[in-house]
Amino acid sequence: MSNYKIETKCVQGGYTPKNGEPRQIPIVQSTTFRYETSEDMGKLFDLEASGYFYSRLQNPTCDTVAAKICELEGGSAAMLTSSGQAANFYAIFNIATCGDHVISCSTIYGGTFNLFAVTMKKMGIEFTFVSPDCTDEELHAAFRENTKAVFGETIANPALTVLDIERFARIAHEHGVPMIVDNTFATPVNCRPFEWGADIVTHSTTKYMDGHGAAVGGCIVDSGKFDWLAHKEKFPGLCTPDDSYHGIVYAERFGLEGAFITKATAQLMRDFGSTPAPQSAFLLNLGLESLHVRMERHCANAQAVAEFLEGHEKIAWVNYSGLPSNPYYDLAKKYLPKGSCGVVSFGVRGGRRAAEQMMKHLKLAAIETHVADARTCCLHPASATHRQMNDEELLAAGVSGDLVRLSCGLESAEDLIADLAQALDAV
Ligand SMILES: *Cc1c(COP(=O)(O)O)cnc(C)c1O
Numbered sequence: 511m512s513n514y515k516i517e518t519k520c521v522q523g524g525y526t527p528k529n530g531e532p533r534q535i536p537i538v539q540s541t542t543f544r545y546e547t548s549e550d551m552g553k554l555f556d557l558e559a560s561g562y563f564y565s566r567l568q569n570p571t572c573d574t575v576a577a578k579i580c581e582l583e584g585g586s587a588a589m590l591t592s593s594g595q596a597a598n599f600y601a602i603f604n605i606a607t608c609g610d611h612v613i614s615c616s617t618i619y620g621g622t623f624n625l626f627a628v629t630m631k632k633m634g635i636e637f638t639f640v641s642p643d644c645t646d647e648e649l650h651a652a653f654r655e656n657t658k659a660v661f662g663e664t665i666a667n668p669a670l671t672v673l674d675i676e677r678f679a680r681i682a683h684e685h686g687v688p689m690i691v692d693n694t695f696a697t698p699v700n701c702r703p704f705e706w707g708a709d710i711v712t713h714s715t716t717k718y719m720d721g722h723g724a725a726v727g728g729c730i731v732d733s734g735k736f737d738w739l740a741h742k743e744k745f746p747g748l749c750t751p752d753d754s755y756h757g758i759v760y761a762e763r764f765g766l767e768g769a770f771i772t773k774a775t776a777q778l779m780r781d782f783g784s785t786p787a788p789q790s791a792f793l794l795n796l797g798l799e800s801l802h803v804r805m806e807r808h809c810a811n812a813q814a815v816a817e818f819l820e821g822h823e824k825i826a827w828v829n830y831s832g833l834p835s836n837p838y839y840d841l842a843k844k845y846l847p848k849g850s851c852g853v854v855s856f857g858v859r860g861g862r863r864a865a866e867q868m869m870k871h872l873k874l875a876a877i878e879t880h881v882a883d884a885r886t887c888c889l890h891p892a893s894a895t896h897r898q899m900n901d902e903e904l905l906a907a908g909v910s911g912d913l914v915r916l917s918c919g920l921e922s923a924e925d926l927i928a929d930l931a932q933a934l935d936a937v
Contacts, residue, residue: 511581516699517802524578524795537792538570557755557763557776567779571788575795579719579729582698582798583711586734586767589775590727590791594694594714596784597728598622598661599630601690601712604774605745606658608634613652615642615662616906617669619714620895622692623907626661639906642671646681653685658744659710660687664703665695665850667881668891668915669908670829672838672845679707686741694718695851695882699805706845709736710770717882718851720797721804725790730774734767748773804884807920809849814923815916815930816854824864824934826857826912852919853881857912864937865890865914871933874926875916886919886926 511523525535543562545551553559562568572590580588591597606612614626616639626637638652642662660682662673679689688709693701697718703711713719715727738761742749748769751757755776760769779785786794809832816830831842831850842850858864869877869888878887879894889895896909904910918926 516582519578519581520699520802521799523581523798524576525574535571535574535792535795537788539788540569541565557758557772565788566783566785567775569785569788569791572786572791575791575798576729578795578798579698579713579715580731582702582801583693583731584698584702584704584733585711585731587771588729588731589771589779590715590729590786590794591779592728592784592786592790593726594619594692594712594716594728595621595625596782597712597714597730598692599625600774600778600782600784601710601730602626602630602635602659602661603633604770604778605688605747606635607747609656610634610658611636611638611654611656612658613638613640613649613660615666615671615673616640617642617666617671617908618661618663618692619667619694620891620899620907622663623903624898641906642666642673646677649678649681650684657685658687659690661690661692663692663695664701664845665831665853666908667695668853668855668889668895668913670831670838670850670853670855671908672831672841672850674841675701675703675706675708675845679709682709683707686744688736695853696846697801697805697851699802700809700846700848700850704733704735709733715794715797716880718797718805718808719801720794721801721882721884722793722797723880723883723885724797725786725793727786727790727794728784730771732767732770734765736770737766738769752777804920805849805851808852808882808918811918811920811923811926812852812854813849815918815926818927818930819854819856822931822934824859824937826859829855851882853915853917855913855915857910858914858934858937860937861912862890862892865912866893868933868937869914871936872929873932874921874929881915881917883917884920886917886921888914888916891915 576588682689690710691703691708713729831838875886
């Protein structure tokens with residue numbers, strides 16, 4: 511599929527049925543797989559042969575869908591996880607352990623911030639948060655001897671900052687560590703971080719990839735380009751023997767293309783088991799088949815809504831990188847030439863109370879802890895997803911008290927604008 515355009519890969523990537531096989535991907539609803547001899551099975555447990563033996567580690571339906579996302583991102587290997595949270599946790603924990611340090615953009619999803627700043631900190635991994643707008647010098651200064659990765663979101667949820675992926679990846683590489691990019695909001699239809707030097711891409715497939723609010727899920731894709739062995743001392747987990755698999759060295763045995771995902775599957779999936787259900791992978795694939803068509807409409811609706819809001823007297827500010835007034839307009843032109851995403855954020859004059867008041871009057875946009883759905887939805891992050899943050903952390907995350915996050919769905923832009931207009935009239 512590698513020579514086809516992204517639209518064709520969305521529809522047909524990952525699965526090519528042979529003569530007489532099902533046209534749609536089969537749902538392999540089986541926890542386990544049958545073998546003729548114990549020797550056959552033993553080889554699987556030694557990672558000497560590849561094959562399925564237990565769906566906690568790998569399942570054919572999930573692998574088929576992972577292969578499609580791998581093609582969409584232009585990667586070398588990929589795995590599905592049961593959620594975006596699991597994807598980001600695995601992506602980092604696969605290369606960083608107790609005593610290590612990771613640099614992350616401060617404008618990231620609230621759940622990821624909590625995972626990094628609270629839960630992973632308890633595990634002994636320390637994070638330094640830097641602004642996506644930091645200077646090269648500030649970013650260099652954040653590195654330590656024990657830094658193992660740099661992390662950021664292509665388009666931050668909900669701050670909507672656009673990451674200068676090329677710059678961040680270059681500096682990460684100067685320090686011998688990979689750049690991990692959460693590409694959830696942009697999707698590979700609008701941006702492929704590997705083309706700008708990123709090494710690992712993660713997704714909450716719960717968002718646009720699924721696109722219908724049907725199944726929670728995540729994905730990790732490896733570019734296959736980061737040379738772990740060139741930085742052996744930093745990545746012992748990939749470059750020294752794994753006792754739990756008779757001394758296998760992942761980077762030697764599976765090469766640059768396969769080491770990262772094989773280790774994450776063989777160790778992290780085995781031990782933590784954040785496995786997606788085959789049924790969920792099937793639903794995800796249905797979403798992927800129309801991703802390219804839907805992204806275009808999500809972006810067009812968001813652009814129209816953002817332009818309407820920017821001209822409205824009751825709106826204090828609008829944040830959408832498709833507006834020429836936006837500080838990320840130029841970065842978006844570079845990284846997101848086809849459009850960014852369907853999410854627009856804005857402040858209602860009168861602050862927090864006015865925002866809550868306006869949201870109550872919306873008829874089409876439902877209040878939900880969700881984005882990237884076919885149906886328009888909205889949220890007041892300061893009282894929901896970012897509730898655990900103090901004022902200083904909120905500010906660093908780019909979330910002000912009056913911020914409303916509006917995720918434009920696939921409805922008519924005219925109807926969405928009329929809905930917003932009547933809700934604003936009621937404030
Ligand atoms: C939603 C989200 C996550 C978490 O994904 P879940 O599927 O909800 O676990 C991670 N990153 C970003 C950018 C998200 O929007």
